[in-house]
Amino acid sequence: MRLARPLENLIDHLAKLPSIGPKTAQRLALYILRLPAEEARQLARAIVEVQQKIKPCSQCGFLTEFDPCVICQDHDRDNQILCIVEESSNVIAIEKSGFRGRYFVLNKPSSLLEGSGLEELDGQALETYLSGGEFKEVIMALNPDIDGEIMARYLAAIIQAKGIKITRLAHGLPVGGDIEFTDEITLRRAIEGRREL
Amino acid sequence: MRLARPLENLIDHLAKLPSIGPKTAQRLALYILRLPAEEARQLARAIVEVQQKIKPCSQCGFLTEFDPCVICQDHDRDNQILCIVEESSNVIAIEKSGFRGRYFVLNKPSSLLEGSGLEELDGQALETYLSGGEFKEVIMALNPDIDGEIMARYLAAIIQAKGIKITRLAHGLPVGGDIEFTDEITLRRAIEGRREL
Incomplete structure (x- = not known):
């Protein structure tokens, strides 16, 4: 039955x-x-x-109905700073924070932890995008997990070869977070990155 | 954005x-x-x-591609015992236990806890099904939750009016279960329903 x-x-x-x-x-x-x-x-x-x-924007990778996407067509942005993210949804989150530079969306391969998967990451597309721009800084806004680490290292080599400064998002306590419930690695990073009051 | x-x-x-x-x-x-x-x-x-x-079987309510369903077309069953269940998936589970009587599937209204919803329960269909049969016993195999209680009471009135015996599935420890992790209501029911060894 x-x-x-x-x-x-x-x-x-x-x-x-x-x-x-x-x-x-x-x-x-x-x-x-x-x-x-x-x-x-x-x-x-x-x-x-x-x-x-829906297709990834042929320039920046943001998922879009129209190519190039609304962000690439927006001329009112800082063209010297690029933010690399894993997913288009991260662009939405970062836009809300007030950032108005350019983005590059990796559309992260789901296979990254299962196999190697790095060959699915389009390093060539990033290189082309960097060459067509006037970037002074690239912010790696990847998730703070193993996948993010692997991708960041792979991409850093490409960016460094262009002589562009690389930064990453700060680690630390989430705003409104509680020290008691923060894991030890985050706490260690928060102490390392402490700022003068 | x-x-x-x-x-x-x-x-x-x-x-x-x-x-x-x-x-x-x-x-x-x-x-x-x-x-x-x-x-x-x-x-x-x-x-x-x-x-x-997929439609409910016009006789028993079991979700089926062909009407009447395979169970209603199966003449090799005990026609004196009827098992009332909430969902077609419960029929599959009970068949696996070896039961070979008839079924009546309520296709439980999802709204039961939100509104009254009882009017969506097709009491008339059950009455017609009982009248066309030769049932001596009806087993209420409804889930042991509030919805199940409400439906059982509503249906019991219909069945009792036909003078048919009503039973329900036994409550007690699940086979392989652990007393330590059994909730107190189940334990109380298990004690009430104790059997001589």
Whole structure:
């Protein structure tokens, strides 16, 4: 005895998505089955459309409907400072902080920890982008994890060869954070990077 | 600054699904964006197909491609005992335990705790199903939670009116479970339902 084939089929597809286990996949499939028909069609269409319409910007890698993207078309930015990020969503977060330089989005390969994956990182695209610009500084705004470390080292070689200064985001206590609940590595970095009051 | 519209659109749709928060929705959307085109199309198609092809069995409510379902068409079952369950997936679980009676699937309304929702429970369908059968006993195999309690009381009235015996699944320690980690209500039920060795 099994569930009906189209239901099993949807469960199988959902279970392949990251962080969706078999139980969640089953719950989602039953939920989708009961959605109003129009809502289910919209979800299906959104999946197909995201693939058809969204591409990385040919210059900076930001995911965009229009190439070049809105950021590359914005002439009101500091062209001497470049911020390298892993994902387009990080651009949104950094824009909110007030930064108005240029970006380069790596669209991080998901395979980085599974295999080597570094060959998927497009070093050539970064080199081309740097050559076409007038950058004085590159901020590495990569996540503070192993993947981020690996990518940062790989990219640093490319940037240094151009004689451009490299910086990275400061480590330390998150604003509003609690010392008691901060891990020891972060605390050590916060002490190393202490500032005079 | 926002992400590209088709990407935001997919994130919005995914975030409406149960147990998918905005962060997970974003991660899923980026993952879907990078799927091979054929896999993304298959996922979209599976969503549309599950709605077009799957319906509750007109007799017992089991989700099925063909009406009546395989269980209703199976003549090699005990027709005197009926098991009422909330979801079709519960039928699969109970079949594995070796039970070979009939089933009635409620396809539990998701709204039960939010509003009243009981009017969505098809009492009339159960009554029709009971009238067409020769049942001597109905096992309430509903989940041991508030929803299950509410539904059980509502349905019990319908079944009792037909003079059919009602039973429910036993409560107690799960096989392989540990007394130390069993909650007090389950333990109390296990003591109440103790059996002679």
